[in-house]
Amino acid sequence: MVTDWSEGASPWATDEVLSWRDLARLAAAGVEIGSHSATHPDFGRLDAAAAREELCRSRAMIDARLGFMPTSFAIPLGQSANWTPVAMRAAKAAGYDLVYAQAEETRSAGTIARTFITGFDNMRVFSAALSGVFDRWEEWG
Numbered sequence: 001m002v003t004d005w006s007e008g009a010s011p012w013a014t015d016e017v018l019s020w021r022d023l024a025r026l027a028a029a030g031v032e033i034g035s036h037s038a039t040h041p042d043f044g045r046l047d048a049a050a051a052r053e054e055l056c057r058s059r060a061m062i063d064a065r066l067g068f069m070p071t072s073f074a075i076p077l078g079q080s081a082n083w084t085p086v087a088m089r090a091a092k093a094a095g096y097d098l099v100y101a102q103a104e105e106t107r108s109a110g111t112i113a114r115t116f117i118t119g120f121d122n123m124r125v126f127s128a129a130l131s132g133v134f135d136r137w138e139e140w141g
């Protein structure tokens with residue numbers, strides 16, 4: 001989750017972003033809640049201090065609102081150009097054990113491949129994702 005978005009500072013309509021209440025219900029149901037940063041920046045363009053601030057602030061906000069410190073982080077935009085060794089060191093120092101990137105072959109060292117589901121996807125796409133159809137997804141270009 002992008003913490004500032006759930007605080008109301010989102011480019012999306014309010015009903016397109018999970019509220020803290022939604023997130024608390026999901027967490028109570030056993031869904032893992034991880035960080036996707038505070039503001040969804042391109043970490044490929046952040047210096048160490050800015051990366052640290054994004055990573056620590058989002059983690060602290062999740063703790064304040066949901067009562068736990070997340071240990072997983074999904075890279076905003078997710079491409080190899082959106083993550084750096086500086087960002088990876090900042091993520092580890094901030095307490096994240098798992099960092100998800102959006103490619104199998106070209107993702108940065110130490111990251112884990114992921115795919116994603118959006119509100120624009122229907123049940124057919126969701127089912128396909130769950131079955132692994134997108135597991136070998138690579139970069140957008």
Ligand SMILES: [Zn+2]
Nearest residue numbers: 036040076077
């Ligand atoms: Zn994102």
